[in-house]
Amino acid sequence: MISVNVRLREWRDSDAPAVLDAFQAPDLRRQAAWPIITLKDARGWIASWEGAGHAFAVVIDGAGGERVVGNVAVTKIDTHDTGWVSYWVVPEARGRGIAVAATEKLVRWAFDERGLYRLELGHRTNNPASCRVATKAGFRPEGIERGKLRHDGVRYDVERHARLATD
Ligand SMILES: CC(C)(COP(=O)(O)OP(=O)(O)OC[C@H]1O[C@@H](n2cnc3c(N)ncnc32)[C@H](O)[C@@H]1OP(=O)(O)O)[C@@H](O)C(=O)NCCC(=O)NCCS
Known part of the structure; x- marks a missing residue:
């Protein structure tokens, strides 16, 4: 696998075209809570993170400047210092280790800067790529939640x- 340097930064209003494309x-x-069809929807998606958790744009730097290639987030932070992790990468940038590298950076931020203790995530059992990302980023499997999601x-x-912070 080719590995790339990724950076995490705050989402900006000006990322709306990249979000719409993604x-x-x-x-x-399905990674968005509502259909993202217009630039206004994309701006709304960026604004919706305010107060809902911490989402970071995943960017890579190239000859033409930086390029937004994904999102990593910690949400549902509770009083037990537990948070819920999610990630996605645009199809054109997949298979280069971007999700794993970005999730590792998010983990370091969540434990070292945000002071969390436990980070959880869940993936459909028919999503092996997400399982691999989770495992490579140090998230141990804890069991199957049967029939948890319903799509169509x-x-x-x-x-x-x-x-865990102590893992
Ligand atoms: C899951 C996702 C984030 C992976 O992004 P990525 O940048 O391509 O991931 P990486 O390159 O860091 O690593 C992917 C790993 O999964 C593996 N993988 C990819 N597709 C796979 C498949 N169909 N079956 C098994 N493993 C697979 C890769 O080989 C790699 O593992 P390796 O390093 O051991 O070879 C991306 O596919 C995505 O955004 N999917 C749609 C949204 C999603 O499912 N998000 C997670 C919801 S729980």
């Missing part, structure tokens, strides 16, 4: 993973 990928549509009338099992 959510045209069929397997990213079909139920999906979800595997829960977690990483």
